[in-house]
Amino acid sequence: MESFKKYIAEFIGTGVLVVGGCGTAVAINTVTRSMGGHTPTAATIVAIALAFGLSIVAMAYSIVNVSGCHINPAVSIGMLVCGKMSVKDFFGYIVAQFLGATAGAAGLWMIFGSNASLGANGYGDSSALHIGAVSAGIVEVVLTFIFVLTILGVTSKVENSKIAGIVIALALVFVHLIGICFTGTSVNPARSFGPAVLQGGVALRQLYVFIIAPLVGAVIAGLVHKFLIADKS
Numbered sequence: 001m002e003s004f005k006k007y008i009a010e011f012i013g014t015g016v017l018v019v020g021g022c023g024t025a026v027a028i029n030t031v032t033r034s035m036g037g038h039t040p041t042a043a044t045i046v047a048i049a050l051a052f053g054l055s056i057v058a059m060a061y062s063i064v065n066v067s068g069c070h071i072n073p074a075v076s077i078g079m080l081v082c083g084k085m086s087v088k089d090f091f092g093y094i095v096a097q098f099l100g101a102t103a104g105a106a107g108l109w110m111i112f113g114s115n116a117s118l119g120a121n122g123y124g125d126s127s128a129l130h131i132g133a134v135s136a137g138i139v140e141v142v143l144t145f146i147f148v149l150t151i152l153g154v155t156s157k158v159e160n161s162k163i164a165g166i167v168i169a170l171a172l173v174f175v176h177l178i179g180i181c182f183t184g185t186s187v188n189p190a191r192s193f194g195p196a197v198l199q200g201g202v203a204l205r206q207l208y209v210f211i212i213a214p215l216v217g218a219v220i221a222g223l224v225h226k227f228l229i230a231d232k233s
Contacts, residue, residue: 018104022119060165081222101194144217
């Protein structure tokens with residue numbers, strides 16, 4: 001029953017992240033286009049980054065005591081590499097996160113009445129800077145490395161528990177501020193999966209980058225964190 005509660009918490013948390021973060025991105029971009037704009041402005045980038053960060057804050061202080069509030073397969077694989085979760089829970093979390101993200105994207109489809117844009121990540125013409133697949137992959141590896149390393153660091157000490165949610169949220173805001181113009185910022189395979197699967201087309205064809213690259217970045221972060229902690233001890 002305890003494991004089931006963890007998976008439900010991860011399902012809910014990931015769904016909220018997609019609705020809050022991707023929903024804000026879709027809404028703001030729709031308004032921007034209706035006003036004749038075609039590229040992100042500084043204000044829209046900050047607003048979208050904050051939406052993702054605030055979604056983390058809301059969930060961190062709601063479900064952290066149930067599941068740890070990973071709501072991201074990259075975070076879960078980082079925890080697995082560091083030996084901070086079991087293989088059984090890892091797979092349970094992954095399934096819950098992907099299902100939650102898909103449910104969140106389905107909610108956006110119902111809210112906006114269309115699946116033409118659900119906040120999917122992308123490169124090429126789907127990128128504000130029109131970067132290629134390789135560049136997009138590098139961006140996602142680096143940003144996920146930063147994000148997951150921050151999470152592993154701040155959660156490694158019990159005394160950080162009261163501020164961990166805020167630190168993690170700010171780290172997510174930070175990587176979004178960097179990455180939105182490049183890829184829309186994934187750093188989360190589930191967050192990319194839900195919108196892309198329901199949106200289809202180019203978003204679905206490009207999805208592999210936003211599954212593989214964040215996982216690679218997270219594994220590297222887990223190995224680096226493990227090395228630093230072992231070296232320190």
